[in-house]
Amino acid sequence: MATETHCPYCSLQCGMRLTGRRAPEVSAWEEFPVNQGALCRKGWAAAGLYGGRERLTSPLVRDRETGEWSAVTWDDALDRVVAGIRAAQAAKGPDGVAVFGGGGLTNEKAYALGKLARVALGTSQIDYNGRWCMSSAASAGIRAFGLDRGLPFPLADVEETDVLVLVGSNLAETMPPAARHLDRLRARGGRVVVIDPRRTPTADRADLVLQPVPGTDLALALGLLHLLVAAGAVDEGYLAARTTGWAAVKESVAPWWPERVERVTGIEASQVRELAEVLAGSPRVMVLTARGAEQHSTGSDTVLAWINLVLALGMVGKRGAGYGCLTGQGNGQGGREHGQKADQLPGYRRIDDPAARAHVAGVWGVDPDSLPGPGRSAYELLDACGADDGPSAMLVLGSNIVVSAPNATRVTERLEALDLLVVCDVVMSETAAIADVVLPVTQWAEETGTMTNLEGRVVLRQKAITPPSGVRSDLEVIAGIAERLGSTATFATDPEEVFAELGRASAGGPADYSTITYDRIRDEGGVFWGGERLFASSFAHPDGRARMLTVEHRGAAEVPDDDYPVHLTTGRVLAQYQSGAQTRRVRDLPDGGPFVELHPLLAGRLGLATGEAVQVSTRRGTMTAPARVVTTIRPDTVFVPFHWVGANRLTNDALDPASRMPEFKVCAARLAAVGRG
Numbered sequence: 001m002a003t004e005t006h007c008p009y010c011s012l013q014c015g016m017r018l019t020g021r022r023a024p025e026v027s028a029w030e031e032f033p034v035n036q037g038a039l040c041r042k043g044w045a046a047a048g049l050y051g052g053r054e055r056l057t058s059p060l061v062r063d064r065e066t067g068e069w070s071a072v073t074w075d076d077a078l079d080r081v082v083a084g085i086r087a088a089q090a091a092k093g094p095d096g097v098a099v100f101g102g103g104g105l106t107n108e109k110a111y112a113l114g115k116l117a118r119v120a121l122g123t124s125q126i127d128y129n130g131r132w133c134m135s136s137a138a139s140a141g142i143r144a145f146g147l148d149r150g151l152p153f154p155l156a157d158v159e160e161t162d163v164l165v166l167v168g169s170n171l172a173e174t175m176p177p178a179a180r181h182l183d184r185l186r187a188r189g190g191r192v193v194v195i196d197p198r199r200t201p202t203a204d205r206a207d208l209v210l211q212p213v214p215g216t217d218l219a220l221a222l223g224l225l226h227l228l229v230a231a232g233a234v235d236e237g238y239l240a241a242r243t244t245g246w247a248a249v250k251e252s253v254a255p256w257w258p259e260r261v262e263r264v265t266g267i268e269a270s271q272v273r274e275l276a277e278v279l280a281g282s283p284r285v286m287v288l289t290a291r292g293a294e295q296h297s298t299g300s301d302t303v304l305a306w307i308n309l310v311l312a313l314g315m316v317g318k319r320g321a322g323y324g325c326l327t328g329q330g331n332g333q334g335g336r337e338h339g340q341k342a343d344q345l346p347g348y349r350r351i352d353d354p355a356a357r358a359h360v361a362g363v364w365g366v367d368p369d370s371l372p373g374p375g376r377s378a379y380e381l382l383d384a385c386g387a388d389d390g391p392s393a394m395l396v397l398g399s400n401i402v403v404s405a406p407n408a409t410r411v412t413e414r415l416e417a418l419d420l421l422v423v424c425d426v427v428m429s430e431t432a433a434i435a436d437v438v439l440p441v442t443q444w445a446e447e448t449g450t451m452t453n454l455e456g457r458v459v460l461r462q463k464a465i466t467p468p469s470g471v472r473s474d475l476e477v478i479a480g481i482a483e484r485l486g487s488t489a490t491f492a493t494d495p496e497e498v499f500a501e502l503g504r505a506s507a508g509g510p511a512d513y514s515t516i517t518y519d520r521i522r523d524e525g526g527v528f529w530g531g532e533r534l535f536a537s538s539f540a541h542p543d544g545r546a547r548m549l550t551v552e553h554r555g556a557a558e559v560p561d562d563d564y565p566v567h568l569t570t571g572r573v574l575a576q577y578q579s580g581a582q583t584r585r586v587r588d589l590p591d592g593g594p595f596v597e598l599h600p601l602l603a604g605r606l607g608l609a610t611g612e613a614v615q616v617s618t619r620r621g622t623m624t625a626p627a628r629v630v631t632t633i634r635p636d637t638v639f640v641p642f643h644w645v646g647a648n649r650l651t652n653d654a655l656d657p658a659s660r661m662p663e664f665k666v667c668a669a670r671l672a673a674v675g676r677g
Contacts, residue, residue, distance in 0.1 A: 003464035007043040008444040009577045010175045011327035011454040018464040040176040048586035054427045056440035057470040082484040084420030088393035094122035098391035101340040102398025103130035103329030106449030108498040112478045114339025120487035124375035125391050127342045129399040130335045131378035135659035136299030137325035144307045144547050146540030149456040150333050151324040153533045159184045160320030161286040165193045168292020169326050172201040173574040199632035212265040214567045214666035215556035217293045221305035223261030224276050226253040233280035235314030245548035249308050252550040284321040285313055295664040297654040301551035308548050317535040327454035334452030337511040342375040347509020363505040364489050377660035386417025393420040400579035402430040403645055406662040407620045407653040429581040441474050442467045449495045457526040458516055556666045557654035564668035567637040570647050580643035594625040594646055597639040603629040606673045613674035618667050621649030
C-alpha cells in the first residue's frame with residue numbers, strides 16, 4: 001500500500017507516494033495541488049537516501065586527542081551530553097549552552113527544540129539556519145504588512161497575473177515543478193521578468209531579463225518607482241485608503257532617474273524604462289523575491305523597496321497580484337514560526353512580549369519569569385562559541401554549519417573551540433565530523449510530522465519506512481535530554497501529541513495553528529494558516545494599513561577594488577540541495593563537484609578555458625575548482641555553487657542590521673589560473 005507523503009527537499013513540499021518498507025519507490029501523487037504529480041530529479045531520486053552504507057545507526061563519541069570514534073550506547077551518549085551541558089552551565093550559567101536548529105526540521109521538532117532551550121536548558125542562546133534563508137523577507141513583511149508569510153496566496157495564483165517579476169530567483173533549477181506556472185502564465189498572454197546577474201534556465205522562460213551588478217536590486221526598485229510616479233501610474237486611491245508613509249516614499253525616489261540607476265546597477269536606462277512601462281500598463285503585477293535579492297547586508301531594505309512598488313501600484317491583496325517571497329528550505333516558513341529563532345516563541349510571538357510569555361508559559365506549565373529573553377542571531381551565536389562571554393556547549397539539529405555558514409573557516413574554528421559539540425544527523429556530515437558526540441536520528445520517511453510550505457500550507461509527512469535499529473527520532477533525543485536534566489515540563493515523543501500542544505501554544509498568535517489537526521490536513525490536502533489568501537481587505541497592523549517605509553541604496557558591504565577586482569556570488573544547482581549532505585550521497589543525482597562560472601572576457605584575461613583549475617580568493621579564504629566559461633554571467637561577476645565545502649569559506653559575514661542576514665550573495669574576489677601565476 002502506498003503512503004502519501006512529501007519530498008524531503010525544498011519549500012514546495014511536493015506530494016509523492018512511497019511504496020515498499022525497505023527499498024521504497026517514489027510515484028506520483030497527482031491529487032496534491034502544489035505539484036500535481038510533478039517532481040524534480042531530486043524528488044524522483046529521494047528514496048536513494050535509504051540503504052546507504054554511510055547511514056549512522058549508533059551513537060558515536062570522538063576522542064579529541066586521537067580523533068578516533070567509538071560506538072556507545074544511547075544511555076552512555078545522552079549521559080555524556082548532559083554531563084557536558086551541566087559543566088557548561090556551572091561555568092557560565094544557562095547561556096553557557098546553545099542550541100542550533102534548521103529550516104528542514106518539522107514543525108513538531110522546531111517547537112520541541114525551542115521548548116527544550118527555554119524550559120529544560122533555560123538558555124536564550126538558540127537560533128537556526130533559516131536566519132540565513134528567509135529572515136530579510138520576514139523582517140520586511142512584518143514591518144510592511146504586520147505579518148510574515150512567504151506567499152500570502154497559493155502558488156498557482158502566479159498563473160493569473162499579467163506581469164510576474166522574479167527578483168533573485170532561479171525558480172527553474174531550485175524548485176522545477178513550480179516553473180510550469182511560468183509557462184502557463186505566458187501561454188495565456190502574461191509576461192515574465194527575471195532580474196539576476198546570471199542568465200539562468202529561469203531566464204530562458206522570461207520575456208525580459210535584466211542583469212544587475214550583485215547587490216543593486218534595491219536601486220533598481222527605487223528607479224522603477226520613480227518612473228511609475230512620473231507616469232502617473234500609482235494608485236492614489238489605494239494608497240490613501242490602505243497605506244501610510246506614501247508621501248515620504250514618493251519624495252525619497254525622486255532622485256532615482258534611469259541614468260542614475262544605470263550607473264549603479266549596470267542595467268541600461270532604456271531597459272529600466274521598458275520595465276517601468278510594462279508595470280505601468282498592467283492590471284495585475286506580482287513581484288516575488290528570493291535569496292538573490294535577500295541575502296545581503298541590505299536585504300531587508302531591498303525587500304521593502306519592492307513592497308513599496310507593489311503597494312504603490314495597488315496590487316497587494318488583489319487576486320493574481322501582490323508581493324511574495326519564494327521560501328527556500330523545506331520548512332523555512334514553519335521553522336521560524338514556532339520558537340527556534342532567538343527572539344520568538346511559538347505562534348510567531350515575540351519572546352519579549354509579556355502577554356506572549358504568559359500564554360506560552362501557561363501551556364508549558366512554568367513561570368513566565370523563568371523564560372529567558374532574546375538571544376544572539378545565528379551568525380553572532382556561532383561567532384561567540386568558545387569565547388569568554390559565549391557558550392561552551394552546543395546542540396545542533398538539522399544543520400550542516402561547516403558547509404553552510406558564511407565565513408565558514410572562522411565559524412568552524414569557533415565550533416572547534418567549544419568544550420562540547422553535539423550533532424544529531426543521519427550521516428557523518430562535515431559538521432558531525434568535528435563533533436564530540438554524534439546522535440543518529442530518523443530521517444524524512446521514517447517519521448511523521450508537519451511542514452509548512454512556501455504558501456503557508458501545513459502539510460503532513462507520513463511515516464512510510466521502519467527506521468534502522470539503533471536510530472531515534474529528534475523528538476526522542478530532545479525528551480531524553482530534558483528528562484536527564486530534571487525538567488518539570490513534559491516533552492512528548494509522539495508527533496501528533498506534540499502538534500496538538502503546538503496548537504495550544506500558538507493559539508491567538510500571528511501564526512495560529514490551533515484549529516489545524518492531522519485529520520484536517522489529510523482531508524483537505526493541507527491547511528493554510530491564516531486562510532488561503534491574506535490582505536484582501538486589511539493588513540495585520542492594528543489600524544489595518546500597510547506601512548510604506550523609506551529606504552536608501554547603500555550598496556554591498558564589500559565592493560571590488562584593485563586587490564579584489566570582481567564580484568563573487570553564490571547559489572544552487574539543479575541536482576543538489578543546501579549543503580549537499582543528503583543529495584551528494586544519492587547515486588542517481590549527478591555530482592560534478594564545485595565549479596567557478598565566469599564570462600569569456602574575464603577568462604580570456606586569465607588565459608583560462610573550461611575545465612582548467614582556477615583559484616578564487618577573498619579576504620576570508622581561498623578555494624580552487626574547475627572553470628566553467630559561459631556567456632550568461634556578467635563579465636564583472638563570478639559564480640560558485642555552495643553545496644560543497646569551499647564556497648562559504650569565501651563569503652562575507654556582514655549582517656543586515658534588521659534581519660541579521662549575512663551577505664552571502666556578494667563580496668569582492670580575485671581569480672588566478674592555477675599554475676599560471
